[in-house]
Amino acid sequence: MAGNPAGKCRDFDHSPEKLKATLNNIFRLQEFRVNQLEAIKATILKKNVLVVGDNGAGKSLCYQLPACLSAGVTVVISPLISLIQDQMQKLTELGIVARTLSGDIGPSDADSIYQQLSEKDPIIKLLYVTPEKRSMNRQLIEALQDLFANGLLARFVIDEAQCISQCDFRPAYGILNELQQDFPGVPMIALSGPIGPLIQEDILNQLQMTNPQVFTMTLNRTNLKYAVPTRTTRFGEMDCITWIREHYPHDSGIVYCWRRDDCDNMADSLNVAGLLACSYHAGMPYRDREIAQHKWNGNECQVICATSAAFGMGIHKPDVRYVIHTFLPKSMEHYHRETGRAGRDGNMSHCVLFYSDSDHGVLGRAIRNDESVELVDLEPMVEYCCNMTDCRRIQLLTYFAGVDTEANLCEENAEAICDNCESNESTLP
Ligand SMILES: Nc1ncnc2c1ncn2[C@@H]1O[C@H](COP(=O)(O)OP(=O)(O)OP(=O)(O)O)[C@@H](O)[C@H]1O
Numbered sequence: 001m002a003g004n005p006a007g008k009c010r011d012f013d014h015s016p017e018k019l020k021a022t023l024n025n026i027f028r029l030q031e032f033r034v035n036q037l038e039a040i041k042a043t044i045l046k047k048n049v050l051v052v053g054d055n056g057a058g059k060s061l062c063y064q065l066p067a068c069l070s071a072g073v074t075v076v077i078s079p080l081i082s083l084i085q086d087q088m089q090k091l092t093e094l095g096i097v098a099r100t101l102s103g104d105i106g107p108s109d110a111d112s113i114y115q116q117l118s119e120k121d122p123i124i125k126l127l128y129v130t131p132e133k134r135s136m137n138r139q140l141i142e143a144l145q146d147l148f149a150n151g152l153l154a155r156f157v158i159d160e161a162q163c164i165s166q167c168d169f170r171p172a173y174g175i176l177n178e179l180q181q182d183f184p185g186v187p188m189i190a191l192s193g194p195i196g197p198l199i200q201e202d203i204l205n206q207l208q209m210t211n212p213q214v215f216t217m218t219l220n221r222t223n224l225k226y227a228v229p230t231r232t233t234r235f236g237e238m239d240c241i242t243w244i245r246e247h248y249p250h251d252s253g254i255v256y257c258w259r260r261d262d263c264d265n266m267a268d269s270l271n272v273a274g275l276l277a278c279s280y281h282a283g284m285p286y287r288d289r290e291i292a293q294h295k296w297n298g299n300e301c302q303v304i305c306a307t308s309a310a311f312g313m314g315i316h317k318p319d320v321r322y323v324i325h326t327f328l329p330k331s332m333e334h335y336h337r338e339t340g341r342a343g344r345d346g347n348m349s350h351c352v353l354f355y356s357d358s359d360h361g362v363l364g365r366a367i368r369n370d371e372s373v374e375l376v377d378l379e380p381m382v383e384y385c386c387n388m389t390d391c392r393r394i395q396l397l398t399y400f401a402g403v404d405t406e407a408n409l410c411e412e413n414a415e416a417i418c419d420n421c422e423s424n425e426s427t428l429p
Helices: 017-024 036-044 061-069 081-093 107-116 131-136 138-149 171-182 197-206 238-245 260-271 287-296 332-339 359-370 376-386 392-401 407-418
Strands: 049-052 073-077 098-100 126-129 155-160 187-191 213-216 224-227 254-257 277-280 303-307 320-325 349-353
Touching: 017 061, 036 061, 036 197, 036 213, 049 287, 061 073, 061 187, 061 213, 061 349, 081 098, 081 126, 081 287, 107 138, 138 238, 155 171, 171 197, 187 197, 224 392, 238 303, 238 320, 254 260, 260 277, 260 303, 260 392, 277 287, 287 303, 320 332, 332 376, 332 392, 359 376
Parallel strands: 049 187, 049 213, 073 126, 073 155, 098 126, 155 187, 224 349, 254 303, 254 320, 277 303, 320 349
Antiparallel strands: none
16 A cells, blocks of 8 residues: 555556545545545645545545555544544554554554654654644654654645634644745645635634645535524524424424523423523533533433533534524534534434524624624524525535535535525514
């Protein structure tokens, strides 16, 4: 799987035949998904690449397949130990040598990984680290410098690259801009959840990616219906109760609220109305949050009423039938990510945003007055809420994937767009 023997006549690593054979034989998958092949080719050709796509779109293959075909080690910077472990397990099952230096690995395991990295032709194809480890661990920094000096640093992968940007800021991601200075010329591939053009540009700038190629994987969640009815009360309790009773009286859902108190009050109101609900926010003790999530996962609690900051990463319940927002989400990126937690099992699900014109002012004031409220890009979100004419799906896709999307998707899956569009919100309670 490593590089090709020098001097031998060979297929190019990026020939479609070779890439397809690797997909079939090593990854045991049949066909490439939209834009995977293009992103993989560009990565193998050592271009700087940004891949944007939903959870589960198949972004990881865009660096894992090139890692198998390239000489040297691909270093993956990933924010969560649980994500790293998940990827490592899948790669190990496929017989691909991947290691991590983050998490609770013991000193002797770490020594053996450093030993392997120092070899002339390391067997390790992928090395996973958290951004904190990459920036703070001296031994790791030196190992990367040695790989670089020996021409064995194949590329850097920045997983969950939206964490670089204000849309989901994580401090250790902020210093990844050092990579280009410390390892000049080492190609980068950044993978991100759905982000709009401003955040794309921010990521590319911060990582100092020269001549980047951007690939968007499918963002069209055809089993999700979007709607933006008007919120009739300040906190939207009655709107939620009426809607849930009518649509999903017994199914699992998430209600996102603006503040912690709102989550508690919403959960109380739903419970009084006979809908089993739990509150979940960062003001609750860790143990109480754990209990709430456990109950919700086990369907003992039907609705979780949460702040979006607290209830996010690592939520993988497949049968979430609805995500309700009772307040203006902070940006289109937040909205897409939060609604994306519905319908992971592929069954029809709803995303309902109970909007009030006053939200814009309230959120704007909170951002201006409280420095702890992150800076966000409200305008596109407000435009989306106020545009009652265009198909909601098209609005979302146009924001994330540019103006050509409508045409492409109509060709790809025209029925799914029109059949699922609930732009006529007057039909909703
Ligand atoms: N071409 C393909 N054909 C079939 N399945 C694929 C293909 N590419 C990827 N997959 C599968 O899709 C699933 C999700 O892929 P992956 O983990 O890469 O998603 P992702 O875009 O990185 O999502 P996340 O943001 O959640 O990490 C995996 O099970 C993977 O094997």
